[in-house]
Amino acid sequence: MTLLENQSPSLVKPITITTKRSPQDRLFRGIAKGAGFGTFIILFLIGLFLLLKSLPAFESQGIGFLTNTGWQTTGEHPKFGVLSALSGSMVISVIALVVAIPVSIACALFINEYAPDKVMGFVPVKNFLTAAVDLMAAVPSIIYGMWGFFVLQPKMTGMETWLSAHLGFIPLFKNKTGIYTSSFLICGVIVGIMCMPIITSLCREVFSLTPNGEREGAMSLGASRARVIRDVVFPFAKGGMVGSIMLGLGRALGEAIAVAIIISYAFPVNFNVTQAGGGSIAALIALQWGSGGPLGVSALLAAGLVLFIITLAINMVASRIVNSSKAARR
Amino acid sequence: MTVEHLQDEQIAPVDQADTSDSSVPAKRTLKRVRPREFKPSDVLILFISALSSYSIVWILFDQLTLLNGALGFVVIWIPLFLFMYWVVNRQLFTRQVAIDRVIGSIVTLGAGLMMLPLVMLTIFVVQKGLPQMSWHVLTSTQEGVVYTGAGKHNIGGVGHAIVGTLEQVALAALFGIPAAVLTAVFINEVGGRFTKSVRVIVTAMSGTPAIVAGVFIYSIWVTKFSYSGFAGALALAVILLPTVTRGTEEVLKVVHNDLREASMALAAPEWRTVWSVVLPTARSGLLTSILLGVAVSIGETAPLIMTIFGNQVMNLNVFKGPQMALSLLSYKQIKLPIQSQIDLGYTAALVLFVMVFVVFIAARLLSNGLGRRKGSSSRRSVLSFVRWTPGSSLAPAQPPVGIDIEQTEYEIEEGT
Numbered sequence A: 001m002t003l004l005e006n007q008s009p010s011l012v013k014p015i016t017i018t019t020k021r022s023p024q025d026r027l028f029r030g031i032a033k034g035a036g037f038g039t040f041i042i043l044f045l046i047g048l049f050l051l052l053k054s055l056p057a058f059e060s061q062g063i064g065f066l067t068n069t070g071w072q073t074t075g076e077h078p079k080f081g082v083l084s085a086l087s088g089s090m091v092i093s094v095i096a097l098v099v100a101i102p103v104s105i106a107c108a109l110f111i112n113e114y115a116p117d118k119v120m121g122f123v124p125v126k127n128f129l130t131a132a133v134d135l136m137a138a139v140p141s142i143i144y145g146m147w148g149f150f151v152l153q154p155k156m157t158g159m160e161t162w163l164s165a166h167l168g169f170i171p172l173f174k175n176k177t178g179i180y181t182s183s184f185l186i187c188g189v190i191v192g193i194m195c196m197p198i199i200t201s202l203c204r205e206v207f208s209l210t211p212n213g214e215r216e217g218a219m220s221l222g223a224s225r226a227r228v229i230r231d232v233v234f235p236f237a238k239g240g241m242v243g244s245i246m247l248g249l250g251r252a253l254g255e256a257i258a259v260a261i262i263i264s265y266a267f268p269v270n271f272n273v274t275q276a277g278g279g280s281i282a283a284l285i286a287l288q289w290g291s292g293g294p295l296g297v298s299a300l301l302a303a304g305l306v307l308f309i310i311t312l313a314i315n316m317v318a319s320r321i322v323n324s325s326k327a328a329r330r
Numbered sequence B: 001m002t003v004e005h006l007q008d009e010q011i012a013p014v015d016q017a018d019t020s021d022s023s024v025p026a027k028r029t030l031k032r033v034r035p036r037e038f039k040p041s042d043v044l045i046l047f048i049s050a051l052s053s054y055s056i057v058w059i060l061f062d063q064l065t066l067l068n069g070a071l072g073f074v075v076i077w078i079p080l081f082l083f084m085y086w087v088v089n090r091q092l093f094t095r096q097v098a099i100d101r102v103i104g105s106i107v108t109l110g111a112g113l114m115m116l117p118l119v120m121l122t123i124f125v126v127q128k129g130l131p132q133m134s135w136h137v138l139t140s141t142q143e144g145v146v147y148t149g150a151g152k153h154n155i156g157g158v159g160h161a162i163v164g165t166l167e168q169v170a171l172a173a174l175f176g177i178p179a180a181v182l183t184a185v186f187i188n189e190v191g192g193r194f195t196k197s198v199r200v201i202v203t204a205m206s207g208t209p210a211i212v213a214g215v216f217i218y219s220i221w222v223t224k225f226s227y228s229g230f231a232g233a234l235a236l237a238v239i240l241l242p243t244v245t246r247g248t249e250e251v252l253k254v255v256h257n258d259l260r261e262a263s264m265a266l267a268a269p270e271w272r273t274v275w276s277v278v279l280p281t282a283r284s285g286l287l288t289s290i291l292l293g294v295a296v297s298i299g300e301t302a303p304l305i306m307t308i309f310g311n312q313v314m315n316l317n318v319f320k321g322p323q324m325a326l327s328l329l330s331y332k333q334i335k336l337p338i339q340s341q342i343d344l345g346y347t348a349a350l351v352l353f354v355m356v357f358v359v360f361i362a363a364r365l366l367s368n369g370l371g372r373r374k375g376s377s378s379r380r381s382v383l384s385f386v387r388w389t390p391g392s393s394l395a396p397a398q399p400p401v402g403i404d405i406e407q408t409e410y411e412i413e414e415g416t
Helices: A002-006 A023-061 A083-114 A125-138 A141-166 A184-208 A212-220 A225-254 A257-262 A281-288 A293-329 B002-006 B040-064 B070-092 B095-129 B135-139 B159-190 B195-206 B210-222 B229-254 B257-265 B270-281 B283-298 B326-333 B339-374
Strands: B010-016 B027-033
Touching (some): A023 A293, A023 B159, A023 B210, A023 B229, A023 B270, A083 A125, A083 A184, A083 A281, A083 A293, A125 A184, A125 B095, A125 B283, A141 A184, A141 B095, A141 B326, A141 B339, A184 A225, A184 A257, A184 B095, A212 A225, A225 A281, A225 A293, A225 B095, A225 B210, A257 A281, A281 A293, A293 B210, B040 B070, B095 B339, B135 B159, B159 B195, B159 B283, B159 B326, B159 B339, B195 B229, B229 B283, B257 B270, B270 B283, B283 B339, B326 B339
């Protein structure tokens, strides 16, 4: 004490401790940072190369690429655009979300709030459901597509006929051709089923972040599980639910194979969901690949670029919402 | 524990007429109502509500209006059942119980609807793929396939596709997994100003459509070189990377900070801490997330169309010439108009499904191992199954609650 007081002021200054990282550590940090920036670079390269290779298509069509509906990439006067494919993607995604959201949220709530750990003492419902949902996310899209085409489609044409006959006054359900297979509705349901596991697992994660204090407080005040869901879980998980639904939307927009198997591709813009014919950007790329000459390839890459930009924008917003809501909880 | 027992209690007044003494006013006792308690009588209520609503819909649907179709039937039956279930519970218990039970039924139905496609899908793939499965189909290729014949031996096989899938996925894992683990280490261990943006980028990338990865590799690689299995592997690596990164990141978060601090207190450099303490502690979770990423990438079809192109013959060289993959073979086959060729597509899909399933089960088993290591509260030790007789001198006041002693092994070498 006295020793310190007797010292000159310059020596009393607190010592700043610095760690000098060893060369190995700096190398390690460098590699890890490099990997982190690698993701930036990959994303940047995707945008750059798609743009470079799709320039011929944009030069040929200009802004028409976004407003044309046909797909004529060869011959004297090529004329093509993604308008119909874009609108088709939107229609399929909306149907998919209408199918997926209620089921996914219900399933997530069941796993998180209602499911007992063990039924009859030995059936681990909770773990089993979680695993099954994860497995559904890993099932290849080709298998969903096959199942949709060969199993679901025959089952759904009856409902489509009914919709068209009884709700045909709504233009959406009107069927002008009398052909009910290969329609937007079937694609939408299949894509919705494919979105379900993603939305479910994300929602489940968000629901489980509900602070236990609030949950138990509500229960000790006599709230039933339904009330806890309505008054505690939902208000806390609102942002995360919106984010996970948007991530599901991103997946729905990008689904190629299942749509390509089911839809009978048609280029006019079509909003009649029960009617055969339609398309989506991803299915357009998958189905048209290898045809249409060099300009055709360029046009498909341009369509890929459009899809990339849309999904990237949606996913950026969604992941921001999910991350910020998570950060707020923790 | 106590909260578990106390929650969900509604207190409903029940009048109990006191018959013995009329001068004393009727005593009001409080009856506890617990929606969570599901007694045999409640099962009966559930069953009877379902049955009666089924009968009503049957009369309405099949007898009066002569409509048909299973879908329409179910669409009417479910709301009617929910309504009836609500009414019965409202009459027997309280409003809260009725609402809780109805919400519970809706939520359970949602879980059931979720499982339905998975079950139907599995049955479909096995049913369609199994009949023509044989050793010959698994090992032969489509070389010299005669499309018109119906014989057993000219439908071709999926051997070249199995080889292609295995080679491409292995290569993709070789590129993708180290990059993914390093990225996760960057986000979680190294950190810095860009941590948050890298996390957002990774999440956004994991949502990038697979087909975009395909056209990207086409524009950057295939246009210069040519179609090859290697290009397919690159596309799969682009898909694998964000999936594995996100899983790994979650796993690294779970590693206790004490371990890192202990390691640093022993003067271990940072790389040593990550390599010898953090990653080994998270080992099983790490393997789970890697295997899940691999399972997803095995099944990708769309990016392979524009990278490996597909062929009919065996091509063992992953770097040169078009290759085939199971998913792509299946996609190409089911578009053909010949039944025997569609059947081959089913078989390819079945093989694919089995591969995904095996990898997935391996991942789940490993993650259960992780649960044991972490000593999660849901796992109970053997002690809690011992029955204690009340009144016996040996019995403690409270039955023992399962305790898992966490044991984490880590070692730090001297002199680093």
